Amino acid sequence: MTGDALHFHYDVDGNNFTSAGEASVQVKRTLRQMGYHPDLIRRISVAMYEGEINMVIHAKGGDADVYVTPDCITVILKDVGPGIKDINLAMQEGYSTAPDNIRSLGFGAGMGLPNMKRYSDELKIDSVVGVGTTIEMKFKSA
Amino acid sequence: MTIREIAERINAVVYADPDRLDEDLTGAFGSDMMSDVLAFAENRDVLLTGLLNPQIVRTAHMLDMQCIIIVRGKTATPEIKTLAAQNDIVLMETQMTMYEASGRLYEGGLGR
């Protein structure tokens, strides 16, 4: 993404479940300071939080990048984790490969990707098994 | 229902700015699965949960929820308390089960 986009970058630590979500918290704070509508901010922060949690529990962390242009906010989550074998299956509500120890932490209900689709205006998943996953979400702001 | 009334109905210990006790909250959702909270709790102010880790605060914060009620007699960790305070989220602890606490709040009109 080029041009006049504002760009924010965050490292998502894959070894620390406790800190998972900190990038989303910061994005929420930044978007509030920029004066966006609370409903839009909520959609963006929930969707990004789901994606950030996924990077921590399914991959080994990664990079989160947020681009802000006058009419759109784009969130890109990139990891070099195991990849997703069957994206259609992964998109189904309730489908999860998360182990029990993740479920006991409150995640792994298989609602993350469906939530990301529901809360964003556009969701693109690019994933190669053994290479990694890149998720791009767009939110129209105008 | 005000924060004060919520606390009274479920006999809760409250960690909040005293100035907020008369603030009115609407809607509630109860679950130990944060994924379900993220899917179903939009536009509700109160989260009831028996889960004890910092992600309960982040989940509530992402959804703009105002209050977390920890059920089944569990005690909030210092980390949870700090995070909640940082994000202006009221924290409560009740001895009641999620079923009983939810029932009492629903009966009192919260989320109805």
Ligand SMILES: Nc1ncnc2c1ncn2[C@@H]1O[C@H](COP(=O)(O)OP(=O)(O)O)[C@@H](O)[C@H]1O
């Ligand atoms: N970043 C990722 N890397 C590898 N696999 C992923 C990633 N994100 C999601 N998945 C796969 O897609 C499934 C569904 O994801 P999701 O809907 O968020 O549910 P959950 O995280 O609760 O398992 C996951 O269980 C996992 O198999």
Ligand SMILES: [Mg+2]
């Ligand atoms: Mg998930």
